[in-house]
Amino acid sequence: MSRINSPAELEAFRKNLISARDPNKTCITLCSGSACHASGSREVAAGIQEEIQKQGLSDEVEFRRTGCHGFCERGPIIVIHPEEICYFQIQPEDVPEIVTETIKGKKVIERLLYTDPATNEKIVHESDIPFYKNQGRIVFGSNVKVDPKNIDDYLAIGGYSALAKALSDMTPDGVVQEVKKANLRGRGGGGFPAGIKWEGSRNAPDEVKYVIVNADEGDPGAYMDRSLLEGNPHSVLEGLTIGAYAIGAHEGYIYVRQEYPLAVENVNIAIRQAEECGFLGENILGSGFDFVVKVHRGAGAFVCGESTALMTALEGRAGEPRPKYIRSNVVGLWGKPSVLNNVETWANVPLIINNGADWFTQFGTDGSKGTKIFSLVGKITNTGLVEVPMGTPLRDIIYKIGGGIPGGKKFKAVQTGGPSGGCLPEELLDLQVGFDELTKAGSMMGSGGMIIMDEETCMVDVARYFLEFLTDESCGKCVPCREGMRQMLKILTNITQGKGKEGDIELLEELSETAIEAALCALGKSSPNPFLSTLKYFRDEYEAHIKENRCPALSCKELISYYIDPEKCKACTVCARKCPSEAIIGGKNLIHIIDQEKCTKCGTCLEVCPSRYQAVKKISGEPVPPPIPEEARTIARKKKQQ
Amino acid sequence: MSDILLTIDGKEVRAKQDMTLLEAARSAGISIPTLCHHEKLEPYGACRLCIVEVETRGHPRIVVSCVYPVEKDIVVRTRSEKIDRIRKMILELQMAHAPDSFILQDLATEYGADKDRFEKEPSFCIHCGLCVRYCAEVKKKNAVGFVDRGIRKEISFIPEIASKECWNCKECFELCPTEALQAAYVLIEALISPETSFKPEEDGDRTKGDQDRKARKGLSVLA
Amino acid sequence: MDTDRIDQIVDKHHGEPSSLIQILLDIQTENSWLPREALERVAERLQVPMTRIQHIATFYKAFSLVPKGRHQIHICVGTACHVRGGSRVLDTVEDLTGIKPGETDLDLKFSLETVNCLGCCALGPVMEIDGKTHGKMAPAQTADVLKNYD
Structure with a gap:
């Protein structure tokens, strides 16, 4: 493709592009994000291509593999345009029928539609499904429209117009002021106002400055940034280039985890295409502004999500954080002013430039403007990525969009903010999501992980889990983090194993203070949060573990036992056959008994026991009833009545 | 460059602009305890023992004096109930690894730290990094470095360099706050068995528990 | 090399x-x-x-200083998988293969690693072998999956 040399050329090119595309032409889009990929979208894609060709529709039907649509629970997802017919959980064998019936025959296939569990009605259009209807997808919405490997798709929806506007109509300072006015706060964790960060770098006297995309998303259970970078890499590049222009940087970095191969691939393709078009490189759009971007693959260290550790890693070293008494927007990468924002923050920038700060600030609360993408996962009916305006109550996200807790279970807590965040109980479900609101409640926004926990989740174990994660991921440089967490993890592990003792909670609180006050970086300083927030809202669970050796959620392995109720066992032998450790003493017509010595508590027996019997029980805090005597084990079967 | 005036423990202190709080305090004869600081080395900020309270615009907060640059008119307190409590905890955490270190014992007496508060894991090393940094920054030999991260972080000598450089130097031994025990031990280990530890395939049993994570991570290849 | x-x-x-x-x-x-x-x-x-x-x-976790097995097992221990019982899947795989995360077995058949999030939380608990995702794993199913590899 040829180079575009001015904003006018860009608009002319865009006009041509759009006019060459027939809006009424049938187009099949298939979600090809990582989650759909895992559920087989590649096979579906091959099937669609083959079937289109087989049925001789290559000229009439367009096929586009897009980024993540967000409704990962129901993937692979296809949407057929222009009718916007939406099919879920597509398997390769469904493809011929789709092409014959829907593409050729213009008929909707009922069984592939979404069924609203509330009304039992079939829903044809994506926008009518509660999961989508209740969102506000200003950033993530474009994912479904573009093939991330094709810059034309991005241009067709107005791509790079914000860059053209910034370069031709705005001064660098004007850009900074607009972002400041929009009060765009960092979506990566801290929520620091991006405009202020940019201004600090802009005003720093150095000639050389850097802009950096933090795509080292490491929170377990969070994949928003991954899906944005995979699905719409140009939006991030455009935001980054605008930021570079604003602060006066000519070099940028994208630090992306190498565990995200598709993101690495797509962002590299996007950079190459942007260079070819002249959106990156020298004299961008004839403005005289030069900017290049390099990709740095992260080699697997959660701490590198911390800005100073990330910069250390970019310099080719082990990612240990540096003291932040002088901010990295003044002294950052190689000692130069460096603006680092995460993927989602950068992706918001073109929207702000195009639509203005006033448009942006209409979404959100007083302190938190715009929208936020959350990764809604765990014990939730509709797992997926959701984007909502700041200020949306947690309850709406979990119930209206997420569809509530599956399996008739009871909601217990929502965990936000990743390992440094906290768990919020049912009483706080009406809390509006926002940076300050979540922090005040003892959690934090973080990068947007939202993990739902039900009555079967043990909150002490959740705290132990996060501490284990952080202990593994700590860089090990400072004592309060390395040694403090080592001890905190030991104590929490003991509690979950029934070895907790009086005074443990107080000692954990004291260790927490040391970490909060004296640890080097944000990872260490926030490491006690999982403990503190679960203690604040679920203290009774801690006490049950310590004082009664009981896990109220029946989750901690060392504190539970599996037991077969002799009254209910029908000797169907399923559990005995499935038990991986041969711990079930069974036999034909004999009531089954679990050998507690051999039992590894994997829970298989409970899972496989037919629901009409429900003979396997989990108990905690009480002794296992003694096995029934051998002579009482035989079940006298009624003769089958003929 | 004009000097900066600040107050430390009620005393007016004049400091050079590029000084840290620790340097300013020590220049005025005010002592702040440290474990990882050395005047010949770049500030490191790892042990966190040198925390002090800084008050700016009426808000006190805890900062680490060895890396905090001096600021005009700030009020610094080197001791307070909170600082002492945190220093005590830091010492107790360290003494789980090096209970016999004289430096730690002296500080423990001063801050009332209980060396037995946490279960002992005597690894001797308290990860102050003095040996590693001295070897790199002053001696420029890079014979000893860190490996791994988090609670598995350790020091480790590069045998090829150590066999040439270390025997006649050993300057890092004296720096070690745990009385040289750790550096000497790791060095000798590296010199005695560099060859055998190079070939993990020959241990025969990579999954053996005693090889533990070190072997799994393949550390023995390097150590 | x-x-x-x-x-x-x-x-x-x-x-x-x-x-x-x-x-x-x-x-x-x-x-x-x-x-x-x-x-x-x-x-x-x-x-x-x-x-x-x-x-x-x-x-950094990506690097290994020892040779790896023919098949790479990755078990997701992200929070979403954890609350859905991912640790029980991990326990069972450890039992079946005789190795712990970070280890490789003697025959160089399997290397076992834990990962923090594979980005497909809807399928949790997730086990990935050589890049192929096995979703909604129950401990009892792991043996059936593993026996397909040699």
């Missing part, structure tokens, strides 16, 4: 010491582990001390 190939990788990154991690990642990807000779060559070419390479190679 021969020296020429390592030199090619170093040259691709213009011999820049700041590209050290990228160079090691390329070697790791191509060779599936980092032999000592390779690290020494990289140190020589980039003029960086072995201590720094040693720290990096052990600090």
Whole structure:
């Protein structure tokens, strides 16, 4: 493709592009994000291509593999345009029928539609499904429209117009002021106002400055940034280039985890295409502004999500954080002013430039403007990525969009903010999501992980889990983090194993203070949060573990036992056959008994026991009833009545 | 460059602009305890023992004096109930690894730290990094470095360099706050068995528990 | 891995010491582990001390200093998988293979690793073998999946 040399050329090119595309032409889009990929979208894609060709529709039907649509629970997802017919959980064998019936025959296939569990009605259009209807997808919405490997798709929806506007109509300072006015706060964790960060770098006297995309998303259970970078890499590049222009940087970095191969691939393709078009490189759009971007693959260290550790890693070293008494927007990468924002923050920038700060600030609360993408996962009916305006109550996200807790279970807590965040109980479900609101409640926004926990989740174990994660991921440089967490993890592990003792909670609180006050970086300083927030809202669970050796959620392995109720066992032998450790003493017509010595508590027996019997029980805090005597084990079967 | 005036423990202190709080305090004869600081080395900020309270615009907060640059008119307190409590905890955490270190014992007496508060894991090393940094920054030999991260972080000598450089130097031994025990031990280990530890395939049993994570991570290849 | 190939990788990154991690990642990807000779060559070419390479190679999770098994098992221990019972899946796989995360078995058949999030939380608990995702795993199913690999 040829180079575009001015904003006018860009608009002319865009006009041509759009006019060459027939809006009424049938187009099949298939979600090809990582989650759909895992559920087989590649096979579906091959099937669609083959079937289109087989049925001789290559000229009439367009096929586009897009980024993540967000409704990962129901993937692979296809949407057929222009009718916007939406099919879920597509398997390769469904493809011929789709092409014959829907593409050729213009008929909707009922069984592939979404069924609203509330009304039992079939829903044809994506926008009518509660999961989508209740969102506000200003950033993530474009994912479904573009093939991330094709810059034309991005241009067709107005791509790079914000860059053209910034370069031709705005001064660098004007850009900074607009972002400041929009009060765009960092979506990566801290929520620091991006405009202020940019201004600090802009005003720093150095000639050389850097802009950096933090795509080292490491929170377990969070994949928003991954899906944005995979699905719409140009939006991030455009935001980054605008930021570079604003602060006066000519070099940028994208630090992306190498565990995200598709993101690495797509962002590299996007950079190459942007260079070819002249959106990156020298004299961008004839403005005289030069900017290049390099990709740095992260080699697997959660701490590198911390800005100073990330910069250390970019310099080719082990990612240990540096003291932040002088901010990295003044002294950052190689000692130069460096603006680092995460993927989602950068992706918001073109929207702000195009639509203005006033448009942006209409979404959100007083302190938190715009929208936020959350990764809604765990014990939730509709797992997926959701984007909502700041200020949306947690309850709406979990119930209206997420569809509530599956399996008739009871909601217990929502965990936000990743390992440094906290768990919020049912009483706080009406809390509006926002940076300050979540922090005040003892959690934090973080990068947007939202993990739902039900009555079967043990909150002490959740705290132990996060501490284990952080202990593994700590860089090990400072004592309060390395040694403090080592001890905190030991104590929490003991509690979950029934070895907790009086005074443990107080000692954990004291260790927490040391970490909060004296640890080097944000990872260490926030490491006690999982403990503190679960203690604040679920203290009774801690006490049950310590004082009664009981896990109220029946989750901690060392504190539970599996037991077969002799009254209910029908000797169907399923559990005995499935038990991986041969711990079930069974036999034909004999009531089954679990050998507690051999039992590894994997829970298989409970899972496989037919629901009409429900003979396997989990108990905690009480002794296992003694096995029934051998002579009482035989079940006298009624003769089958003929 | 004009000097900066600040107050430390009620005393007016004049400091050079590029000084840290620790340097300013020590220049005025005010002592702040440290474990990882050395005047010949770049500030490191790892042990966190040198925390002090800084008050700016009426808000006190805890900062680490060895890396905090001096600021005009700030009020610094080197001791307070909170600082002492945190220093005590830091010492107790360290003494789980090096209970016999004289430096730690002296500080423990001063801050009332209980060396037995946490279960002992005597690894001797308290990860102050003095040996590693001295070897790199002053001696420029890079014979000893860190490996791994988090609670598995350790020091480790590069045998090829150590066999040439270390025997006649050993300057890092004296720096070690745990009385040289750790550096000497790791060095000798590296010199005695560099060859055998190079070939993990020959241990025969990579999954053996005693090889533990070190072997799994393949550390023995390097150590 | 021969020296020429390592030199090619170093040259691709213009011999820049700041590209050290990228160079090691390329070697790791191509060779599936980092032999000592390779690290020494990289140190020589980039003029960086072995201590720094040693720290990096052990600090970041992507690197291995020992050969890996033929099949890579990744078990997701992300929060979503954890609350859905991912640790029970991990326990069972440890029992079946006889190895713990970070280890490789004696026959070089399996290497076991835990990962923090595979980005498909809807399928949790998730086990990935050689890049293929096995979703909604129950402990009892793991044996059936593992026996397909040799």
